[in-house]
Amino acid sequence: MFLLRLERAINTFSDLLGKIAALLFILMLFNVFFDVVMRYLFNDVSIGMQELEWHLFAAMFMLGVPYTLRTGGHVRVDLIYERLTGNKKAWIDLLGSLFLLLPFALLVAWYGVGFASEAYELGETSGDPGGLPYRWIIKAVIPFAFFSIAISGVGLMLKSVNTLLGHHPVARYQPPTH
Amino acid sequence: VAALAAPAQAADNDKVYRLKMAETWPSNFPIFGDAPRNMAKMAETMSNGRLKITIDSKNKHKAPFGIFDMVRAGQYDMGHSASYYWKGKVPNTLYFTTMPFGMTAPEQYGWFYNGGGMELMEKVYSKYGLMSFPGGNTGNQMGGWFQKEINSLDDLQGLKMRIPGFAGEVLAKLGAKPTNIPAGELYTALERRTIDALEWVGPSLDLRMGFHKIAPYYYTGWHEPATELQFLVNERTWKKLPADLQEILRVAMRTAAYDMYIQSYHMSAENWDLMKKAHPDIQIKSFPADVIGAMKTANTELLKEKAAADPLAKEIITSQAMYMQKSRVWTDISDKAYLNSLSSQ
Amino acid sequence: MIGIVMFFVALGMLLFGFPVAFTFGGVALLFGILAEGPEMFAFMPFRIQSIMENTVLMAVPLFIFMGIVLQKTRLAEQLLESMGKLFGGVRGGLAISTVLVGALLAASTGVVGASVVAMGLISLPVMLKYKYDKSLACGTICASGTLGQIIPPSIILIILGDVLGIPVGDLFQAAIGPGFVLIGAYIIYILIYSWMKPEAAPALPMDEDVENKRQQYVKALKAIIPPLALILIVLGSIFAGIATPTESSALGGIGAIALAAMYRQFSWKMVFDSASETVKVTAMVFAILLGATAFSMAFTYTGGDYIVEEILSDLPGGATGFLLLSMLAILILGFFIDFVEISFIIVPILAPVADALGIAPVWFAILIAMNLQTSFLTPPFGFSLFYLKGVAPPDVRTVDIYRGVMPFILMQVAVVASILLFPAFYGLT
Numbered sequence: 001m002f003l004l005r006l007e008r009a010i011n012t013f014s015d016l017l018g019k020i021a022a023l024l025f026i027l028m029l030f031n032v033f034f035d036v037v038m039r040y041l042f043n044d045v046s047i048g049m050q051e052l053e054w055h056l057f058a059a060m061f062m063l064g065v066p067y068t069l070r071t072g073g074h075v076r077v078d079l080i081y082e083r084l085t086g087n088k089k090a091w092i093d094l095l096g097s098l099f100l101l102l103p104f105a106l107l108v109a110w111y112g113v114g115f116a117s118e119a120y121e122l123g124e125t126s127g128d129p130g131g132l133p134y135r136w137i138i139k140a141v142i143p144f145a146f147f148s149i150a151i152s153g154v155g156l157m158l159k160s161v162n163t164l165l166g167h168h169p170v171a172r173y174q175p176p177t178h
Numbered sequence: 179v180a181a182l183a184a185p186a187q188a189a190d191n192d193k194v195y196r197l198k199m200a201e202t203w204p205s206n207f208p209i210f211g212d213a214p215r216n217m218a219k220m221a222e223t224m225s226n227g228r229l230k231i232t233i234d235s236k237n238k239h240k241a242p243f244g245i246f247d248m249v250r251a252g253q254y255d256m257g258h259s260a261s262y263y264w265k266g267k268v269p270n271t272l273y274f275t276t277m278p279f280g281m282t283a284p285e286q287y288g289w290f291y292n293g294g295g296m297e298l299m300e301k302v303y304s305k306y307g308l309m310s311f312p313g314g315n316t317g318n319q320m321g322g323w324f325q326k327e328i329n330s331l332d333d334l335q336g337l338k339m340r341i342p343g344f345a346g347e348v349l350a351k352l353g354a355k356p357t358n359i360p361a362g363e364l365y366t367a368l369e370r371r372t373i374d375a376l377e378w379v380g381p382s383l384d385l386r387m388g389f390h391k392i393a394p395y396y397y398t399g400w401h402e403p404a405t406e407l408q409f410l411v412n413e414r415t416w417k418k419l420p421a422d423l424q425e426i427l428r429v430a431m432r433t434a435a436y437d438m439y440i441q442s443y444h445m446s447a448e449n450w451d452l453m454k455k456a457h458p459d460i461q462i463k464s465f466p467a468d469v470i471g472a473m474k475t476a477n478t479e480l481l482k483e484k485a486a487a488d489p490l491a492k493e494i495i496t497s498q499a500m501y502m503q504k505s506r507v508w509t510d511i512s513d514k515a516y517l518n519s520l521s522s523q
Numbered sequence: 524m525i526g527i528v529m530f531f532v533a534l535g536m537l538l539f540g541f542p543v544a545f546t547f548g549g550v551a552l553l554f555g556i557l558a559e560g561p562e563m564f565a566f567m568p569f570r571i572q573s574i575m576e577n578t579v580l581m582a583v584p585l586f587i588f589m590g591i592v593l594q595k596t597r598l599a600e601q602l603l604e605s606m607g608k609l610f611g612g613v614r615g616g617l618a619i620s621t622v623l624v625g626a627l628l629a630a631s632t633g634v635v636g637a638s639v640v641a642m643g644l645i646s647l648p649v650m651l652k653y654k655y656d657k658s659l660a661c662g663t664i665c666a667s668g669t670l671g672q673i674i675p676p677s678i679i680l681i682i683l684g685d686v687l688g689i690p691v692g693d694l695f696q697a698a699i700g701p702g703f704v705l706i707g708a709y710i711i712y713i714l715i716y717s718w719m720k721p722e723a724a725p726a727l728p729m730d731e732d733v734e735n736k737r738q739q740y741v742k743a744l745k746a747i748i749p750p751l752a753l754i755l756i757v758l759g760s761i762f763a764g765i766a767t768p769t770e771s772s773a774l775g776g777i778g779a780i781a782l783a784a785m786y787r788q789f790s791w792k793m794v795f796d797s798a799s800e801t802v803k804v805t806a807m808v809f810a811i812l813l814g815a816t817a818f819s820m821a822f823t824y825t826g827g828d829y830i831v832e833e834i835l836s837d838l839p840g841g842a843t844g845f846l847l848l849s850m851l852a853i854l855i856l857g858f859f860i861d862f863v864e865i866s867f868i869i870v871p872i873l874a875p876v877a878d879a880l881g882i883a884p885v886w887f888a889i890l891i892a893m894n895l896q897t898s899f900l901t902p903p904f905g906f907s908l909f910y911l912k913g914v915a916p917p918d919v920r921t922v923d924i925y926r927g928v929m930p931f932i933l934m935q936v937a938v939v940a941s942i943l944l945f946p947a948f949y950g951l952t
């Protein structure tokens with residue numbers, strides 16, 4: 001049952017990213033609210049706080065992508081898919097992850113590493129007064145998120161393999177909804 | 179430029195060199211976008227078709243502020259942008275666009291080509307495998323559109339203004355609040371007075387933003403007296419070009435830059451005329467002397483801090499200050515005296 | 524050529540049912556590498572960064588959150604039910620309320636993903652609960668959710684203003700009339716449809732225990748006030764200069780939490796659960812944007828933009844002929860590529876021709892904007908359709924959505940035609 005255990009470990013990882021993303025969203029919501037209140041009521045503006053808004057926003061949706069992959073929340077064109085048996089769906093997910101998702105996620109992650117490390121080497125900061133330093137952190141979210149998408153994709157492959165091997169009851173295979 | 183002295187390869191008279199250039203601007207962006215296109219056209223004609231430059235706009239590469247990295251990495255051979263956009267990456271790139279209370283366009287061109295500016299720019303950019311050339315000047319930019327009048331330093335307190343970069347830093351020192359607003363929401367923000375003021379460029383490009391319909395005061399400039407855009411060239415690309423094409427490219431860039439300066443001047447005059455006809459009650463204002471004085475003091479202090487923190491910054495700031503001192507005397511007794519003598523009639 | 528082959532391959536691959544976002548990404552990868560080599564993907568981090576830094580898109584998660592909180596606290600349901608009842612025994616009352624709420628949301632955001640998803644969360648469950656025809660419900664939501672594109676503030680209008688060099692304010696003003704006509708057309712369609720097919724849009728059962736009809740209205744009004752106040756806060760904060768349109772969506776989110784507290788439904792768990800849901804839906808929307816940016820990168824960098832350019836530069840002249848053909852071209856392209864690409868690649872080719880033919884730029888811009896709005900609804904690559912499918916319950920099938928949007932697409936086309944033929948009616952000459 002190694003494959004099942006591995007699938008569960010990957011699921012735990014993806015769920016953790018989802019929890020982090022949810023926290024980032026709440027922080028972002030209050031961040032934007034705070035900035036509006038400060039500007040309108042107290043005539044005070046902080047460029048750093050304004051930049052933090054999109055930092056939180058970006059990290060939130062980027063980390064949300066692998067999480068959503070694990071929860072089956074990514075939209076599919078299901079004109080045909082919905083009528084297929086559980087096993088056929090599993091084959092599509094297995095092959096799709098292997099030939100579409102993984103190469104894409106890994107290649108973007110690979111170029112993302114160079115992208116982020118360049119910002120690190122230059123010591124890149126915001127160009128605006130009072131803006132946030134350490135631009136490499138938010139840039140590093142790109143390779144991190146795409147590696148995580150790849151990992152989550154491996155999770156989807158394992159789920160498909162385990163379904164094909166009969167380790168998952170087919171009924172459990174229905175994608176969860178919102 | 180020292181790189182010019184580098185030995186070029188034996189010229190192969192038939193070989194066509196194809197360069198890819200990325201610009202910060204969206205396609206069909208007037209004036210700014212015309213400069214690289216004029217340049218490419220001139221280079222192709224002068225080289226008899228041996229130098230072909232294609233231009234990708236922001237809509238294609240989607241990285242308006244990634245030009246520095248993309249040209250550095252060689253994904254593009256050239257770029258058209260502005261030097262001060264890179265100050266978050268390389269702080270000393272700040273000085274090669276324009277500075278608050280700095281030189282006017284003719285003075286600054288004098289500094290670039292004859293006053294050591296090009297050499298200093300090379301000193302900053304060569305570390306990154308890049309070459310930078312003047313890329314076209316907007317001329318004096320306007321101080322911006324204001325919803326309320328600025329009569330004293332008190333009026334700057336808590337003034338919410340969209341004004342990015344170093345000029346924002348200067349205003350912040352005097353109690354104003356530089357504010358980030360996405361370009362698409364600027365109109366609504368100024369109209370609804372979410373912000374009190376904003377600066378954009380000048381009539382040449384402000385007209386299409388429509389700010390003149392919603393803000394009564396148009397302040398004259400102080401913060402960008404001579405905004406010079408930039409041609410960036412990847413050094414490896416440059417070295418691959420035969421000597422004659424290097425020279426053709428250099429001349430094309432220099433000519434296109436100067437052409438843009440003329441075009442900006444012309445379009446500002448034309449568009450200001452249009453704005454004034456459509457909205458005769460726009461009020462042109464200048465900041466009162468004490469406000470300008472305080473801004474100048476804040477500016478000097480900030481420059482002192484920057485000079486103290488970095489020897490190369492100090493060298494650039496000093497070079498600009500010395501050159502401005504000398505050239506301003508001439509500006510005063512030539513253009514300024516001429517205009518003064520006319521206005522006193 | 525590669526771009527066109529790539530398009531059909533993507534279309535075929537999508538049918539297998541693997542998630543849209545990664546199908547786009549994978550197909551882009553395949554063709555990008557075939558045509559140019561893997562180095563092309565070194566551009567991807569830059570493109571992703573431009574999405575990350577696009578603060579206007581922050582409205583997407585913020586409005587989704589507002590919708591989820593309203594849904595979780597059942598305040599949205601009460602709003603729609605009460606509005607449905609306000610229209611008394613009128614059939615289709617719920618759908619009409621959806622159009623009206625969609626129009627209000629549209630007036631506070633220009634981001635389609637935000638309103639389609641929020642509407643999908645708020646009204647789809649209610650309409651399904653009252654046995655509305657699935658197609659009618661889906662079509663209404665997609666169409667009303669897309670209204671944000673034409674009713675100011677609108678991203679399409681901002682981009683078009685930029686591309687065509689027209690002040691954004693002028694465009695906003697010019698778009699109001701056509702926007703109202705569109706809303707009117709939707710409502711009339713719903714009335715006619717539910718009159719002809721009563722079982723598709725049943726009238727809401729009136730409360731039996733309340734004898735006095737007036738009391739019924741009072742009750743309905745009471746239920747409408749809180750969520751309506753929320754929407755007014757969002758709109759009001761923009762008009763009062765308190766917040767930018769994007770920021771106003773955060774006020775909506777905080778306001779929804781406050782409403783939940785007022786109705787004694789607040790808990791941090793509720794907030795966190797809503798945030799988790801928000802993350803899922805937001806990630807679904809943005810994953811499509813990430814896949815689509817890879818797709819459009821491969822399309823343009825393999826020369827697809829030049830092919831389109833060549834075809835369009837040869838459009839025959841004559842103002843009416845040119846307008847008809849260019850509208851048709853944009854409508855067809857809208858099936859395939861997204862509106863940003865159209866605005867930036869196609870419109871700059873058409874604009875000088877329109878200018879030379881003496882076509883009023885604002886008129887031209889509004890025509891294009893209306894037309895582009897339609898592209899959100901047209902299968903197979905209609906972003907609204909993807910977004911709604913992403914939040915709809917599993918028994919709502921893609922076919923239901925496709926079928927549902929058809930009449931709305933026809934109405935859009937009719938309104939575009941009316942603007943084309945009677946610009947004076949809209950004050951666009």
Ligand code: NA
Nearest residue numbers: 629632671676
């Ligand atoms: Na809108």
Ligand code: NA
Nearest residue numbers: 857858898904
């Ligand atoms: Na479409």
